Amino acid sequence: MSIEHRDDTGDRFGMWLFLYTEVILFSGLFILYAMALAKFPQQYAEASHKLNIYFGSINTIVLLTSSLTIALAVSAIQMGRVKHCLNLCWVTVALAILFLVNKYFEWSAEISHGIYPGSEQLAEMGEGVTSFFNLYYFTAGLHGLHVLIGASLIGVVAVLTAKGKVTSDRYTLLENSALYWHLVDLVWIFLFPLYYLIL
Amino acid sequence: MTEHKHEPVPYRTFIQIWLALLVLTGVTIAVSRVNLGALNVWVALAVASVKSSLVIFYFMHLRQESRLFKICLLVMLVILAIFIGMTFIDVLYR
Known part of the structure; x- marks a missing residue:
């Protein structure tokens, strides 16, 4: 008989610690932003107006909704509703892809207007x-990378759930992926x- | 040590939180279209903080976690405040 070592709370705690390091990573970029905003308030407002508020708002709604669906997926697995959980995971992945597609169109439009790091047109502005657009591309790009990683994680967990590896008795993998997604x-x-x- | 499991959060609670988050997003967008000068950034940050708390305490189940998890969140926020504060002191009094 094998004795299985298992510590779900410890697993979750480890995930939380990792997420804190992620917060510190992003906060560095936000501090840079704050410094530059204090230095160039006018230009930052001017640059911000060039961003498409509709893309931004739609993507906000998409992400908030995907956070809801993955939170619901965790509740579903806890209650043993595997089918529900799977559907909710796939909806989350679909919303993540929608977010990235939006981002693609948004960035394409901006790049076609000559707004991208290193562009001469941008330098003339x-x-x-x-500085606004350099930070914007870096922060949103790093965030986009996280969207890609999070969606892949959730996809893998959904497959494992379908195979019966993630169950109502052990679902830490889903919970931790959900935590990442909420970040x-x-x-x-x-x-x-x-x-x-x-x- | 016995693993204590979280009670599943009912779907309805999460949907209510989601609606609150959507309303707050509307508030951020609406307020940002009114010129309040330097106050705009602070209002945006305040609303974003409220939204984050909802996500952290409900979606991320922090409400159900033990005190250790909550203390660690506080420690992280203090480190963040020091990080931001020190940088500002450096830049503003250079």
């Missing part, structure tokens, strides 16, 4: 605007008003 949402909650909504 002045130091402040250049992605948290970063966007700050990113959206700071980049898209400066007057």
